[in-house]
Amino acid sequence: MISFPVFSQSQPAPLPSPKEFLEMDLEKTFPLVEKLNKEDTKELITQLRKEAKESYPKIDHFYFLISHLEEMQAIEKEQARLRSLLWVYGLGLFLFVGFLGFLLIRQRQAIRDIRDLS
Numbered sequence: 050m051i052s053f054p055v056f057s058q059s060q061p062a063p064l065p066s067p068k069e070f071l072e073m074d075l076e077k078t079f080p081l082v083e084k085l086n087k088e089d090t091k092e093l094i095t096q097l098r099k100e101a102k103e104s105y106p107k108i109d110h111f112y113f114l115i116s117h118l119e120e121m122q123a124i125e126k127e128q129a130r131l132r133s134l135l136w137v138y139g140l141g142l143f144l145f146v147g148f149l150g151f152l153l154i155r156q157r158q159a160i161r162d163i164r165d166l167s
Contacts, residue, residue, distance in 0.1 A: 064081070064085075064089065064093065065081070066096075067093070067096040067097045067099075067100040068100060070093070070097065071097070071100070098112060
């Protein structure tokens with residue numbers, strides 16, 4: 050009788066502590082951060098803020114300012130992308146209307162030529 054080992058779902062590795070995250074190389078940190086779900090991310094942010102508050106009491110002001118500035122920068126980038134996309138749509142609409150106009154003119158000419166031949 051052949052028996053196969055039972056594969057149980059492996060539990061995700063426990064997250065490093067906030068101090069370990071702060072001391073870790075960025076190359077090692079990014080893969081860990083990308084795998085986090087929303088709840089783990091919130092918990093990690095809370096722990097990191099608590100850890101940083103011990104050494105810098107005004108970290109909440111710093112965090113809020115940095116977060117707000119990054120959001121503003123991201124919004125500006127998105128607005129630039131949307132403006133570019135608007136130009137692409139405008140150009141596409143212009144070309145489409147031009148093509149339809151060309152087709153209508155050629156169709157009228159073809160109808161006129163057919164009437165002349167009849």
